[in-house]
Amino acid sequence: FxxxxxxxxxxxxxxxxxxxxxxxxxxxxxxxxxxxxxxxxxxxxxxxxxxxxxxxxxxxxxxxxxxxxxxxxxxxxxxxxxxxxxxxxxxxxxxxxxxTIDDPIFGGWAKAQPYHFGDGGTFDQLYKPGK
Known part of the structure; x- marks a missing residue:
């Protein structure tokens, strides 16, 4: 490779x-x-x-x-x-x-879950469904 x-x-x-x-x-x-x-x-x-x-x-x-x-x-x-x-x-x-997710940089699941996976979160911003 x-x-x-x-x-x-x-x-x-x-x-x-x-x-x-x-x-x-x-x-x-x-x-x-x-x-x-x-x-x-x-x-x-x-x-x-x-x-x-x-x-x-x-x-x-x-x-x-x-x-x-x-x-x-x-x-x-x-x-x-x-x-x-x-x-x-x-x-x-x-x-x-x-x-870990509990490190202050991430703030634990209570902060990370909505930020990344909530409506309009980073996942929604990056995800581009195939056509």
Whole structure:
């Protein structure tokens, strides 16, 4: 991909390098980034209706176990609890400052949601539906 840029989440960038080789990409890591944490939860009503409450709870607990965190790191996701990963399963991630939606620059979801996704917000201003 000479001369082209590909903006991606960290895990996707490293997966691309793993698939296409280290010579295929130069990964540029900014000194600061936003911490993006995919939400995960047991939906009580659905789990109860399907008889899967114990299984769903076990899966949720596994995600934050040493094994689950090591599996996340193996697939280039920055673990939320790196200190619990066994030394032989550690993966070195670039040092950078991570900020959250609660950082004063963003003002939390109460400010960010209407600003970006409310009627006339930045999403509406940027989105151009296809014809």
């Amino acid at each position: 000479p001369g082209k840029q590909h903006v991606a989440c960290q895990n996707e960038a490293y997966l691309s390098v793993a698939e296409f080789g280290e010579d295929a990409f130069d990964i540029v890591v900014p000194p600061q980034s936003i911490l993006a944490e995919p939400p995960v939860a047991v939906v009580d009503k659905n789990a109860e209706e399907n008889g899967t409450t114990k299984l769903a709870q076990a899966y949720l607990e596994y995600l934050y176990s040493p094994e689950g965190q090591a599996l996340a790191a193996k697939h280039f996701y920055r673990p939320s609890k790196p200190e619990i990963i066994p030394a032989d399963k550690q993966r070195k991630f670039p040092d950078l400052t991570l900020v």
